[in-house]
Amino acid sequence: MSQGTSTPPSSAPSGATLLVVEDDATINQAVTDRLVAEGFRVVQAFDGPSAVQAHADHTPDLVVLDLMLPGFDGLEVCRRIQAERPVPVLMLTARADETDLLVGLGVGADDYVTKPFRMREVVARIRALLRRVERARELATDQxxxxxxxxxxxxxxxxxxxxxxxxxxxxxxxxxxxxxxxxxxxxxxxxxxxxxxxxxxxxxxxxxxxxxxxxxxxxxxxxxxxxxxxxxxxxxxxxxxxxxxx
Incomplete structure (x- = not known):
């Protein structure tokens, strides 16, 4: 399945564009629908190669990234997009053991949520990461x-x-x-x-x-x-x- 774009009914308050990468179409659409309802602009991708291409094409403000993907996995996606243009990454994973977590964070993931997850938590994590980026920009101008x-x-x-x-x-x-x-x-x-x-x-x-x-x-x-x-x-x-x- 190829990448797609979902546009919110009104402009996102923060102007943030999110890339959602998940090969399960049902989960991908559920996450996308909730984020659009929250006011974000969302770009969808369903495999490793299309995720890297979508990152290059749309320059998202944050990536929601599944660990297990066809083409190549989320760890490789993370390596490639962080080398191209650093961006906050929230990983979705069904494997919460420490080895997988350490590897994921080592390639540039900022946070993770373990499946099955609550959409409220996903949204909260996304907003926290976006706030962190904004704070970092503000501090850079004052110090x-x-x-x-x-x-x-x-x-x-x-x-x-x-x-x-x-x-x-x-x-x-x-x-x-x-x-x-x-x-x-x-x-x-x-x-x-x-x-x-x-x-x-x-x-x-x-x-x-x-x-x-x-x-x-x-x-x-x-x-x-x-x-x-x-x-x-x-x-x-x-x-x-x-x-x-x-």
């Missing part, structure tokens, strides 16, 4: 463009990160998490505070999401740069020492 922490340089305006002279590619959420930690180098940021600031929400499941993104961030900027304070949260070291505890 210094460059943050320099030892050999880590963070450019808010271009959303680029350079570590030891080499540019490092971060997903949108990884970048926002790094900014949140870099705002107070060396200070411990609580889990709830990070979830609220970066994701715009906090719940019991959020700890897995946060830990997964910290793990991905460490793999890219160096494990010694992000310190774990067990039972509290995380801190970004201004000048980490080799072999420092994680």
């Amino acid at each position: 210094p463009t460059l943050l320099v922490l030892a050999d880590v340089v963070v450019d808010r305006a271009s959303r680029r990160v350079v570590v030891a002279g080499a540019e490092v590619h971060l997903t949108p959420l990884e970048f926002d998490l790094l900014l949140a930690l870099a705002a107070e180098p060396g200070a411990v940021r609580g889990r709830d505070d990070l979830m609220q600031e970066v994701w715009g929400w906090a719940d019991a499941r959020g700890t897995r999401t946060l830990d997964s993104h910290v793990k991905a961030l460490r793999s890219k900027i160096g494990p010694e740069r992000v310190r774990t304070v067990h039972g509290v949260g995380y801190a970004l070291e201004a000048a980490p020492q080799p072999g420092a505890p994680q």
Whole structure:
């Protein structure tokens, strides 16, 4: 089945365009109908290749992405679209074990919902992710463009990160998490505070999401740069020492 477009009866309040990628036509249409009713413009895709093409053609503000797809799976879709143009991704999955979650978040997914899901929760997650993007844009205009922490340089305006002279590619959420930690180098940021600031929400499941993104961030900027304070949260070291505890 090819991609299609559903237009809301009136303009979306936020002007947001969403790409819904789900091979089950019934689920795809149910999600699309609810999102259109919520005021979003929705583009539909039903397999991996058409999802990547729809992302290129429509430049959506957010992607709702099923994990299991024909053509190639949601993880590969996520890799390709994030390499082309970073965008928030909410993954739909029937497999909630930690391995699948870590892999999904490692390729650039921002959040996930496990099937069977409630549409109210999907809509809430989407709005939270869109709010996060808007907050990040606002902060970028109000704060210094460059943050320099030892050999880590963070450019808010271009959303680029350079570590030891080499540019490092971060997903949108990884970048926002790094900014949140870099705002107070060396200070411990609580889990709830990070979830609220970066994701715009906090719940019991959020700890897995946060830990997964910290793990991905460490793999890219160096494990010694992000310190774990067990039972509290995380801190970004201004000048980490080799072999420092994680």
